[in-house]
Amino acid sequence: MTLAEAIAAQTPLVQRLLDGLAAIGADPPGITRDAYGRGENEAQALVAAAGDALGLERAIDAGANLSLRWAGTDPSAPPILIGSHLDSVVQGGNFDGAAGVVAGLAAVAALQAAGIRPRMDIEVLALRCEEAVWFGLGLIGSRCLLARLPPGALDLRHARTGLTLAESIAACGGDPQRLRAGTPLRDPARLGAYLEVHIEQAPQLVEAGAPAALCLANPGNLRHPYIRITGEDAHTGLPHRFRRDAALAGADLALGLERLWLEEEAAGRPMAVTIGRFHTPVDRHSLTMVSGRFELSLDLRAYAADHLAALEERLARIVAEVAARRGVRIELGERSAAAPGPMDPGITECFAAAAARAGLPAPRLNSPGSHDANNFAASGVPTGMLLVRNRNGSHNPEEAMETGDLMAAVAILVHWLAERAGAGM
Structure with a gap:
């Protein structure tokens, strides 16, 4: 199976996961997947089951983030992380964050279908509570992972349950005491790269007539x-x-x-x-x-x-x-x-080459939104982002990403991974 065929073959998986996430979060007129609550927990379970089907090793860290690991052939090689979030704002859209987690799974599935074995571990991350609406503080999952929680954050209270962040994390299988130590759950110096796919939150790609873009920086x-x-x-x-x-x-x-x-x-x-x-x-x-x-x-x-x-x-x-x-x-x-999140120029250039191999246009844009990628970039991890065309903005029920546009971003991601991580066909 060619790489293009392997990528296209993952469209049903992507659609099934997007539809499943929409059903979990259904809250007319929009979608609500509450962080450290039923919505985010059930979304994690759906994604974890898809990872099981791909033979990925699942783990929950002290911040209750989900990791799905595909072991590489060289245990000493720094891993590549592909992540985003599954929570939403109240009555928002289905794709903000979630599309990126689904894209990571689709990329792994495409590499497997093409017979490509990675040299280093590839991990798909479902990071907790990216949206600030739940605790008045955003990017919590990546803050936990990289020891970037501000003082007093574990005492913040959930907007719906009233539980503290520490209590919420513990209820979802995390370890707030480990977080109080103030040391990273993963050593940033030992991470090869962090990659994130995210819907665009302005109509720049609609204006450009392109399905996906290379992100230059997040504010x-x-x-x-x-x-x-x-x-x-x-x-x-x-x-x-x-x-x-x-x-x-x-x-x-x-x-x-x-x-x-x-x-x-x-x-x-x-x-x-x-x-x-x-x-x-x-x-x-x-x-x-x-x-x-x-x-x-x-x-x-x-x-x-x-x-x-x-x-x-x-x-x-x-x-x-x-x-x-x-x-x-x-x-x-x-x-x-x-912190601002400038993307790694080397990864951006390799994304551009991957887009060319996939036969896709690749405009370069700043993202108007802050994302978990900011914390990885600020921690010194080489970081790259792809933006997916999305009509009507985000944080509202009218998010309108097309699955075909997400598959274009998956294609860029897969070509990049095949070049960087592939150990053989």
């Missing part, structure tokens, strides 16, 4: 999930000069951040500002009251660590200016951060 992010603005409750007729209006201060802050964003883009420094929560307190807001309290969330992202640091300084200045002008107190509150 890092700075997050404040609970920014609190405190002014003074007052009657709606209060003259402007006496007001300490928290809602208008929130609006000022949002518009100030948008001005920052537009200035940075005009200067050729790509970034993004996202305000996901923006509200007066639901238990007290009223048509006939000036609100003395306001809350919002903030996600700032950029592609370089020094740029993120500069944006954080600008954020502090904007906050101080708004607070002084409006006579309010602004507390940024809890903070989390993820």
Whole structure:
């Protein structure tokens, strides 16, 4: 069987797994696979069963991540990891993260069908809790694996169950005590590469008319999930000069951040500002009251660590200016951060050569999203990503990846693996 035939033969496996994951997460109008909960657990079980059928060795690490290992011929060779996540946001789409885990399994199955035995181990990883919606902190599975959990992370509480992260990990077969030691579960220096396939989260590939792309970099992010603005409750007729209006201060802050964003883009420094929560307190807001309290969330992202640091300084200045002008107190509150994820140039070039061998166009794009790949890149692991065309963005029920486009990414991945890992036909 040729390599192209072996890849095409995995389409039914890919479709069966995607359909199974959709059934597990069904939550009309979208998909919900809760991290460290039923949805993610059942998705892991589905993927593990597929790995069993391929003869892969399964293991659960201290963060409750699932590894499916195909042993290579040279035990001393650094392994290649192919990973992504299975959790989703609440009522999101089916493909964000999950498509990458399925792609890893399909790549292994294609190599097996083509009679290619890897020289080094190839591991497919289903990493836990990539989405920040569940604990207010994202990329948790890869943070656990690489000892990148911030202080206090194990005490964060799950948005639905109320269990701490430590309790949630233990309930899913992990070992939070091992994580408290603060040492990596896998030595980054002994990993040959980390590869991730992920749907694209902007319409760049739709615009380019290409099924897949080579990712150049993922942004890092700075997050404040609970920014609190405190002014003074007052009657709606209060003259402007006496007001300490928290809602208008929130609006000022949002518009100030948008001005920052537009200035940075005009200067050729790509970034993004996202305000996901923006509200007066639901238990007290009223048509006939000036609100003395306001809350919002903030996600700032950029592609370089020094740029993120500069944006954080600008954020502090904007906050101080708004607070002084409006006579309010602004507390940024809890903070989390993820390092930017530049992809390894050598892997990117080899991906380009693999795409050429597969007869596929291969545009090069930045991803607008942060991914588990960020943590591997920040830990010094050679990291590469492929992006898959996906209409209608992500984190919504309208995700619209076509299976054929995912198979194009699988083809690039398989050709890369056959060149890098193949020990013989």
